[in-house]
Amino acid sequence: MEIYSTLIAILESGMRLSVPLVFACLAGLWSERSGVVDIGLEGKMLVAAFASAAAAGATNNALIGLGAGIIASIGFALIHGFAAISQRGNQIVSGVAINMLAAGLTALVGNAWYAQGGRTPPLEGNARFQPLTWPGAETIDQIPLIGPVYAHLISGHSTLAYCALVATLLSGFVLRRTRFGLRIRAVGENPAAVDTAGVSVTRLRYFAVIIAGVLCGFAGSYLALGQAAGFLTNMTAGKGFIALAALIFAKWRAWPALWTCFLFGLLDAVAIRLQGVMVPGIGQIPVQAIQALPYLMTVILLAGFIGKAIPPKASGLPYVKER
Amino acid sequence: MSTPIELPKWADVSLVPILAVIVAFLVAGLVVLGIGENPVKATLLLLKGALGSGEGIGYTLYYATNFIFTGLAVAIAFHAGLFNIGGEGQATMGGLGAALICLRFDFLPWYIVLPLAILGAMAMGALWAFIPGYLQVKRGSHVVITTIMFNFLAATLVVYLLVNVIGKPGLMSPETRTFAASAHLPYLHEALAYFGIIIPKSPLNLSLALALLASAFVWVLLWHTKLGYAIRTVGHSPTAATYAGISIGRITLITMAISGALAGLLAVNEILGVQGRLLLEFSSGYGFIGIAVALMGRAHPVGIVLASILFGMLYQGGTELSFEIPRVTRDMIVAISGLVILFAGALDGLIRRPVAGLFSRFLKSGV
Numbered sequence: 001m002e003i004y005s006t007l008i009a010i011l012e013s014g015m016r017l018s019v020p021l022v023f024a025c026l027a028g029l030w031s032e033r034s035g036v037v038d039i040g041l042e043g044k045m046l047v048a049a050f051a052s053a054a055a056a057g058a059t060n061n062a063l064i065g066l067g068a069g070i071i072a073s074i075g076f077a078l079i080h081g082f083a084a085i086s087q088r089g090n091q092i093v094s095g096v097a098i099n100m101l102a103a104g105l106t107a108l109v110g111n112a113w114y115a116q117g118g119r120t121p122p123l124e125g126n127a128r129f130q131p132l133t134w135p136g137a138e139t140i141d142q143i144p145l146i147g148p149v150y151a152h153l154i155s156g157h158s159t160l161a162y163c164a165l166v167a168t169l170l171s172g173f174v175l176r177r178t179r180f181g182l183r184i185r186a187v188g189e190n191p192a193a194v195d196t197a198g199v200s201v202t203r204l205r206y207f208a209v210i211i212a213g214v215l216c217g218f219a220g221s222y223l224a225l226g227q228a229a230g231f232l233t234n235m236t237a238g239k240g241f242i243a244l245a246a247l248i249f250a251k252w253r254a255w256p257a258l259w260t261c262f263l264f265g266l267l268d269a270v271a272i273r274l275q276g277v278m279v280p281g282i283g284q285i286p287v288q289a290i291q292a293l294p295y296l297m298t299v300i301l302l303a304g305f306i307g308k309a310i311p312p313k314a315s316g317l318p319y320v321k322e323r
Numbered sequence: 324m325s326t327p328i329e330l331p332k333w334a335d336v337s338l339v340p341i342l343a344v345i346v347a348f349l350v351a352g353l354v355v356l357g358i359g360e361n362p363v364k365a366t367l368l369l370l371k372g373a374l375g376s377g378e379g380i381g382y383t384l385y386y387a388t389n390f391i392f393t394g395l396a397v398a399i400a401f402h403a404g405l406f407n408i409g410g411e412g413q414a415t416m417g418g419l420g421a422a423l424i425c426l427r428f429d430f431l432p433w434y435i436v437l438p439l440a441i442l443g444a445m446a447m448g449a450l451w452a453f454i455p456g457y458l459q460v461k462r463g464s465h466v467v468i469t470t471i472m473f474n475f476l477a478a479t480l481v482v483y484l485l486v487n488v489i490g491k492p493g494l495m496s497p498e499t500r501t502f503a504a505s506a507h508l509p510y511l512h513e514a515l516a517y518f519g520i521i522i523p524k525s526p527l528n529l530s531l532a533l534a535l536l537a538s539a540f541v542w543v544l545l546w547h548t549k550l551g552y553a554i555r556t557v558g559h560s561p562t563a564a565t566y567a568g569i570s571i572g573r574i575t576l577i578t579m580a581i582s583g584a585l586a587g588l589l590a591v592n593e594i595l596g597v598q599g600r601l602l603l604e605f606s607s608g609y610g611f612i613g614i615a616v617a618l619m620g621r622a623h624p625v626g627i628v629l630a631s632i633l634f635g636m637l638y639q640g641g642t643e644l645s646f647e648i649p650r651v652t653r654d655m656i657v658a659i660s661g662l663v664i665l666f667a668g669a670l671d672g673l674i675r676r677p678v679a680g681l682f683s684r685f686l687k688s689g690v
Contacts, residue, residue, distance in 0.1 A: 039408075039471065083669035092406050092467055094669030096614055097661045104658025105354065112358035112650045233654075241471055248468065288483035295472040295479075302464030 008148045010269050015157065016227060018265025020045065020236075022164040023219035024243035025250070025257045026171045027212035033175060033252060034208030035188035035314040036084050037091040040076065040098030041216055042240025048073040048220025050106040053120040053231035054113070056127040062225050065127065066160075069224070070217030076102060077213025078206075085205045088318030099240075107233045118233035120224075129158040129226040158226040160218060165258075167215060172254030184208055188312035191319040201319045219243075245298035248309050264294045330679050336626065340619050340667055342674050344633070347662035354658065358650060365644060365651055372643025373636035379643070381511070381525025387628075387635030388527070388592045391534040393613025394631055395541050396586035398622035402545055403578040404558035409455060409470025410586040410610030412477035413448040417587025418594045419481055420447030422499055422601035425594075426489060429503040436506045441533075441591050448587015449580040451477060456579030460572040466579065474610075482603065489601070498602035508595040528596035530588075534631075537585060538624035544581075554578055586610060608657065615660045618668040634660070 024041045031038040051072035056065025076098055083094040110118040134155030141151035175181035183204055187194045191201045223239075224231045246264055250256035271290035278284055301309055330339070352362035373383045393410045400407035407413075420443035428436050455469035484490075485497035511527045545551040556564040557574045564571055593605045616634055620626030634656075641656040666674065 039467070079665070083665065087670055087672045089669035089671060090406075091669075092408070093614070093618070093664060096408065096611065097664035097669055099661070100611060100615075100657055100664060101661030104654045104656070104661055107654035108354070108652055108658055109358060111652050111654070112360075115650075118652075118654070238475060241475065244468070245472065286483050286487060288479040288486075292476055292479040295475045299458070299464070299469055299472050299476075302468060303458045303462035304464070305462075 008152050010273055012152045014266030014269035017268045018261045019161045019164045020219040020222050020239055021243045021246055021261035021265055022258055023215045024240055025246045025261050026167055027215035028244055028247040029171060029252060029254060029257055030208045031212040032315050033188045033312055034184045034205045035191060035312060036205055036209055037316040038212060039092060039095035039244060040080050041243055042236050043099035043102030044073045044076045044213060044216035045220040045236045045240050046102040046106055047076050048217040049224040049235055050110060050231045052221035053224040056225055057120055057123055060127045062127055062129050065225050066221045069221035070214050073217035073220060074210055074213035077209050081206050081209035085202055091316055103234060110231060120231040123229045128229055129160050131156050131158055160222040160226050163218060168254050168258045175254060188314055191314050242294050245294050248298055249301055251309050252312060267293050330682060336621050339675055339678060340621055343667035344619060344663060347659060347666045350662050351659045355651060360648055360651055365648060368647050369640030369644045373640035377523035378525050379639055381523060381527040382639040383635040384531055385525060385527040386638040387631040388531045388534045389589050389609045390612060390616045390631035390634045391538060391628055392585055392589045393609050394616030394620060394627040395537055396582045397613045397617035398627055399541055400578055400582040401617060401622045402558045403554045403574055405578060406467050407452060407470055407582045408467060409452060409473050410613045411606050412474035413451045413583040413586035414589040414606040414610050415477040415481055416451040417444035417448035417590035418601050418605055420444045421590045421594050425502040425506040426499060429506040433505040437508060440506060440595055444587045444590040445584040449584040452579040452583025456576045460575050499600045501600045507599055526597045530592035530596045533591060538628055542624040612660045615663045619663055
C-alpha cells in the first residue's frame with residue numbers, strides 16, 4: 001500500500017511538473033506548424049513568469065497576473081515574428097536573441113524593482129492559482145485504490161493545469177479539423193501553395209506566432225503563480241528546451257505532445273524522488289542520468305534510431321513572394 | 324524588398340555592424356532609463372571600469388579571450404552554413420578534457436602537462452561538436468537541435484562526474500582538487516615579470532596569445548587553404564560544392580570538429596589559466612555570447628577580435644558598474660548581448676536596407 005501511495009505521489013508531481021512543458025510544447029507546435037522555428041520558448045516563458053509575478057503581486061489578483069504574463073509573452077513573440085516573418089531574418093538567431101534578452105531583462109528589472117537579487121516578493125492567497133479541490137475529494141480519498149486516483153490525480157491541481165488539457169484539446173482539434181488549422185499546417189509545408197490560393201502567408205504566420213505567445217504566457221504564469229510563489233531568476237531552467245525536445249518527440253502533433261510532456265515531467269519527478277535513495281539490487285541511481293534522459297531520447301529519436309521525426313517542410317524558411 | 328541588398332564592402336563589414344551595436348546600446352540605454360538610472364553616467368562608469376586602470380584593461384582582455392574562442396567557434400561554422408549553438412557544452416567538455424589530463428599527469432613538468440591539457444580541451448570540445456555533425460551527415464538530424472541537447476548533456480555529465488567520480492570529497496560545491504603548479508598557464512603579469520616588465524595583476528594569462536594565434540589560424544584556414552575554400556563553398560552553395568566534387572558531409576564533420584575544438588579552448592583560459600581546478604558552470608554563458616560576437620564581427624577573425632574586446636569591456640565595465648550603481652547588475656550585459664544578436668543578426672535587414680537606400684541615392688546624385 002505504501003508503494004501505491006508513493007506511485008500516486010510521483011504521478012501527481014509528474015503531472016504538476018509537466019504542465020508548463022505542455023503549454024510551451026503546444027506553443028512550439030503552433031509556431032513550427034506554421035513554418036516559424038521557435039527556440040525562444042524559454043525566453044517567452046521567462047518574461048511571462050516575471051510579468052505575471054510582478055502584476056499579481058501588485059494587484060493581488062492571479063488572473064491579472066496571467067493577463068500580464070500573456071501580454072509580455074506576446075510582445076516577445078511579436079519581436080520574433082517581426083524578425084522571422086517580416087524581416088525574413090534567421091529564425092534560430094532571433095530565438096537565441098529572445099532567450100538572452102529575456103534572461104537579462106527579467107533579472108535586471110527584477111533586481112532594480114524589488115532589490116531581492118532578481119526575485120519578486122513571495123506571493124500568497126489570491127495572487128496565486130490555488131489547487132482546485134473537486135467535490136468529495138477528501139471522502140473519496142478513503143476508498144482504496146480508486147480513491148487516491150480521484151483525490152490526487154484528477155482533483156487537486158491548479159486551474160491552469162486543467163487549462164493545459166483544454167489547450168491540448170483545442171490545439172489538436174483546430175489544427176486537425178478546421179479550415180484555419182489546415183491553412184496553418186499548409187503554410188508550414190508549402191507556403192507558395194497557400195499564397196496561390198489567395199491566403200496571406202504573413203497573416204497566418206503572425207497568427208500562429210501570437211498563439212505561441214499566448215501559450216508561453218500560460219506556461220510562464222503557471223511557473224510563477226502555480227508551481228512557485230513568485231518569480232526567481234532564470235526559473236525556467238531549460239524547460240523551454242525540454243518542451244522543444246518533447247515537440248520533436250511528439251512529431252509535431254498535439255496529443256502526443258501532451259503524453260511526451262507528461263513522460264518528461266514524470267522523469268523529472270522520479271529524479272527528484274530518487275535523490276539519494278538506494279534501489280535494491282541496483283544501488284544508487286545517479287539523478288543526472290534520469291535528468292539527461294529527455295535530451296538523450298530526443299537526440300536518439302532525431303537520429304532516426306527509433307522511428308523518424310520529420311519537421312514541417314517549410315519550417316525555418318522565410319517566405320519570399322514571387323514578383 | 325526581394326532584391327538583394329547591395330552595399331559597398333567596407334560599409335557591409337564596418338558600417339552595418341557598428342550601426343547595429345549603436346542601436347542595441349540605445350535600446351539598452353532606454354532600459355537603464357526605464358529603471359530610473361542615468362544611462363550617460365552608466366556608460367561613463369562602464370568605460371572607466373573597463374579601461375580606466377591597468378587592472379581594468381587586464382580584466383577586459385581576459386574576458387575578451389573567452390569571447391574570441393567562442394566567437395571563432397560560431398564563425399567558422401557559419402562559413403560552412405552550419406549553426407553551432409553548442410559552444411556552451413563544447414566548452415564544458417573542453418574543461419573536462421583539460422581536467423582529466425591535469426588530474427592524471429600534473430606531476431609531470433609544465434612543458435608536457437600544459438600542451439597535453441590544451442590538446443585534451445580541444446579534443447573533448449571537438450568530440451562534442453563532431454557527434455552532432457556526424458548525426459546530421461549520417462542520420463539527418465539537424466545540428467541546431469542536437470547541439471542544444473548536447474549542451475544539457477554536457478552539463479549533466481560534468482555534474483555527475485564531479486559529484487561521483489572526479490570531485491574532491493568534503494567540499495561544499497562539486498569541484499576537483501586544485502591542480503599542481505605545473506598545470507597552471509602563467510598569468511601575463513607573471514610572464515612579463517620574468518622579463519622584468521611589471522604590469523598590474525589580473526587574471527589575464529597566456530591564453531590571450533593562444534586566442535590571437537587561433538584567430539590567425541582561422542583566417543589562414545578560411546581564406547588561404549584549399550580546405551577553407553571548400554568550407555566557404557559549402558556554406559555559399561551546397562549545390563555548387565557538390566558539382567565541384569566537394570563532399571559536403573566531410574566538410575561538415577571537419578568544420579564542426581574545428582568549431583568544437585575552438586570552443587573547447589575556452590577551458591584553457593578559465594580552467595588552466597585562472598581556476599586551476601574543474602568546477603561547475605565555468606562556461607557561464609560565454610558560448611552563447613560567442614554568437615553575438617560572431618555576428619558583430621561579421622564572422623571574420625579581425626572583426627571577432629574587435630567585437631570580443633568590446634564584449635570584454637562590457638563584462639569588466641559592467642562588473643565595476645554594478646558596484647557603483649547596484650541597481651544596474653551584470654544581467655544588463657546579457658540583455659545587451661541579446662540586443663546585439665537581434666540587431667546584428669535577425670533584424671540585420673532593418674539596418675542594412677536604409678543604409679543601402681542612402682548609398683544608392685548618394686551614388687546616383689554623385690554621378
